[in-house]
Amino acid sequence: MQTVKMVVTGPFSAGKTEFIQSVSEIDVVSTERKISGKEERAQKESTTVAMDFGRITVDEDLVLYLFGTPGQKRFDFMWEILSEGMLGFIVMVDSTRPETFREARSILETFRAYAPTPYVVAANKQDKKEAWEIEDIRHALRLDSKVKLLPCTAPDRSSVKAILLELLYSILAEMESGK
Amino acid sequence: MALRGNLRDFTISQLLNLINLAQKTGTLVVESPSEHAHLAFRDGKLAFARIGQEDNGLATVLHKANRISVNQYRAIVERSGQMTDKELGLLLINAGYVSQEDILANLQGHFTEVVRRLFAWVEGSFRFEAEMLPPEDRINVRLDLENIIIEGSRQLREWEQLQDEIPSLDMALKFTDRPLKNVNLSVEEWRVVSYINPKNTMRQIASANKMNEMEVRRIVYGLLQAGLVEVTRAEGAKVAVPARTFPTENKEEQKSLVNKLIGRIRSL
Numbered sequence: 001m002q003t004v005k006m007v008v009t010g011p012f013s014a015g016k017t018e019f020i021q022s023v024s025e026i027d028v029v030s031t032e033r034k035i036s037g038k039e040e041r042a043q044k045e046s047t048t049v050a051m052d053f054g055r056i057t058v059d060e061d062l063v064l065y066l067f068g069t070p071g072q073k074r075f076d077f078m079w080e081i082l083s084e085g086m087l088g089f090i091v092m093v094d095s096t097r098p099e100t101f102r103e104a105r106s107i108l109e110t111f112r113a114y115a116p117t118p119y120v121v122a123a124n125k126q127d128k129k130e131a132w133e134i135e136d137i138r139h140a141l142r143l144d145s146k147v148k149l150l151p152c153t154a155p156d157r158s159s160v161k162a163i164l165l166e167l168l169y170s171i172l173a174e175m176e177s178g179k
Numbered sequence: 180m181a182l183r184g185n186l187r188d189f190t191i192s193q194l195l196n197l198i199n200l201a202q203k204t205g206t207l208v209v210e211s212p213s214e215h216a217h218l219a220f221r222d223g224k225l226a227f228a229r230i231g232q233e234d235n236g237l238a239t240v241l242h243k244a245n246r247i248s249v250n251q252y253r254a255i256v257e258r259s260g261q262m263t264d265k266e267l268g269l270l271l272i273n274a275g276y277v278s279q280e281d282i283l284a285n286l287q288g289h290f291t292e293v294v295r296r297l298f299a300w301v302e303g304s305f306r307f308e309a310e311m312l313p314p315e316d317r318i319n320v321r322l323d324l325e326n327i328i329i330e331g332s333r334q335l336r337e338w339e340q341l342q343d344e345i346p347s348l349d350m351a352l353k354f355t356d357r358p359l360k361n362v363n364l365s366v367e368e369w370r371v372v373s374y375i376n377p378k379n380t381m382r383q384i385a386s387a388n389k390m391n392e393m394e395v396r397r398i399v400y401g402l403l404q405a406g407l408v409e410v411t412r413a414e415g416a417k418v419a420v421p422a423r424t425f426p427t428e429n430k431e432e433q434k435s436l437v438n439k440l441i442g443r444i445r446s447l
Contacts, residue, residue: 002426004436023447058443062436087424087437096181099188106343109410113347116412117424130181139197140189144409161444168441175434 005065006167007082008052009107010092011100015124015154016068017052019092022160024054024066079107080114088118088167092152093141095123095131101140108141118170122152122163183306186211191297192331194305196404199223199324206311211303218294219313225322226313228293235289237264237271237282237318244285246277263316287320291327298331325405326363332401341396344403348382348392351413352399357406371398377414 008016021027052068067082083089089111093104104121111119123137132140138149148166153159186209194207202223209216219227229235238259242252259267271277313319352375364372367390374384385395402408425433 002436004425004440023444056443056447058439062439064440064443085424098184102188102340102343106346109350110346112410112412113350130183132182135201136182136197139200140193142403142409157447161447164444165441168437168444172434172437172441175430175437 001063002061003063003065004087005067005085006164007067007069007086007089007111008092009069009079009089009111010122010124011094011103011107013097014092014094014100014104015152016092018154019090019122019124019152019160019163020052020054020066020068022155022157023056023164025057026055079110083111083114086115086117088120088171090163090167091119091121092124092154093121093137095125095137096128098132098140101137105141118167118174120148120150120163120167120170122150122154124152124154126151127153181306182309183304186301186303186305189305190331191294191300192328192404195294195324195328195331196406198307199328200406203307203309204312205307205309206313207305207307208311209297209300209303209305211300214300216293216297216300217311218297219311219319221313221319221321223324224320225290225294225324225327226319227317228290230293230296235293237267237286240285240289241271241277241282244288246281246285247271251276264318265316268318282318283320286318287322290320290322294327295330323361325357325407326361328405329362329364329368329401332404333397341393341400344400345381345396345410348385348395349380349413350410351377351380352384352402352408353377353411355406355409362405362407367394368398368401371395372402375408377411380413 008019010016052066054066054068056064056066058064067086069079069082091104091108091111094100108119108121121141121143123131123134125131126134134149134151138145138147141149143149148170150163150166151159152163191209197203198207198220200223204221204223205219207218207220209218214231216230217228218225238247238252238255241247242249247255255267255271262270268279268282272279272282354375367388370388371384371390374387379387381395381399384390385392388395390398399408403410425436427433427436
């Protein structure tokens with residue numbers, strides 16, 4: 001059995017667990033724990049402290065694993081471990097919470113430093129009225145125009161599929177360019 | 180859709196950077212607990228700025244800049260009546276009191292000063308109103324934002340925030356497509372700029388310039404904010420994580436594997 005993996009990262013409450021849940025064929029294995037900070041508690045009751053883990057079986061010889069990183073900064077020691085051997089990564093950002101954009105940028109830079117693998121950025125919650133426009137998010141995150149920044153609605157499977165496919169297209173393009 | 184938020188999360192220089200890069204037209208409304216400000220932009224350039232209800236009419240600006248005397252100022256205020264700033268400007272130019280360049284330079288100086296004052300605002304909210312265009316009855320300028328952004332970025336002092344903005348000094352920098360001209364850089368900033376090259380990590384640049392981590396981070400942050408440079412992986416950098424991402428070393432098998440994944444995701 002061959003296995004490959006992708007990592008879904010991003011700030012606290014960006015929608016990583018939901019993203020993986022939308023496409024995983026197993027119930028997402030996640031270690032959820034009560035939130036520590038008062039401000040964070042206002043967002044949601046529990047968060048991922050170790051990792052989320054989802055699976056997509058391709059055929060009897062190949063399985064894709066999706067790993068979600070813990071969003072709270074005090075668990076960032078896990079990030080490098082989770083990034084080992086990844087095909088690529090997805091950075092999720094909550095389009096309605098500009099207060100998390102700085103952290104998203106920091107996480108993106110950290111992951112880029114870990115490994116030179118392709119990545120895409122998913123602007124989650126684009127269905128919400130208070131969501132920032134994609135191009136505004138691009139500038140706020142200081143993303144080059146070549147970086148794929150895609151609208152996303154994590155509970156919507158077709159939206160999640162589109163993000164995963166774009167990442168796979170990037171991986172393929174990079175292989176074909178011989179990098 | 181919304182472009183709104185809090186000044187604790189977005190500094191004024193970051194907002195200016197966003198407006199500059201996105202070449203936005205509209206008005207940035209900033210509300211602090213005690214004051215509010217309107218900054219109007221056209222195509223990403225500052226057109227007009229005002230804090231609260233402060234009088235920043237043309238006569239006042241020229242008077243404060245000593246371009247017209249107290250008596251001239253009083254006469255203008257008494258006689259101008261319902262005259263707009265544009266009409267007043269034409270009148271002053273035709274009367275030979277000031278030149279068009281004088282008017283624009285003084286307004287630019289005044290608006291820049293308004294933005295400088297905003298850099299001190301750390302509490303409050305902001306929103307960008309795309310429909311609120313620069314006021315038509317006032318003289319609009321076209322002020323490039325890069326220098327103001329760099330100036331504002333110099334005021335970022337907090338180590339933790341800089342650490343968040345630039346988490347790794349082992350990355351390199353490269354110039355963006357924006358030309359590096361008419362930008363006012365300090366000696367230290369120029370020293371950093373002179374080493375910018377995808378082969379040099381920020382750590383190496385700091386070392387070559389005998390700067391500490393805080394100093395180089397602060398300078399790089401300003402250059403990033405002004406959109407002059409971007410972070411890139413250093414050429415020839417060692418990859419910290421073993422790059423064994425595929426179960427096979429064969430390139431064709433790897434491609435086939437990715438194509439299988441694509442097929443599977445499509446079928447979900």
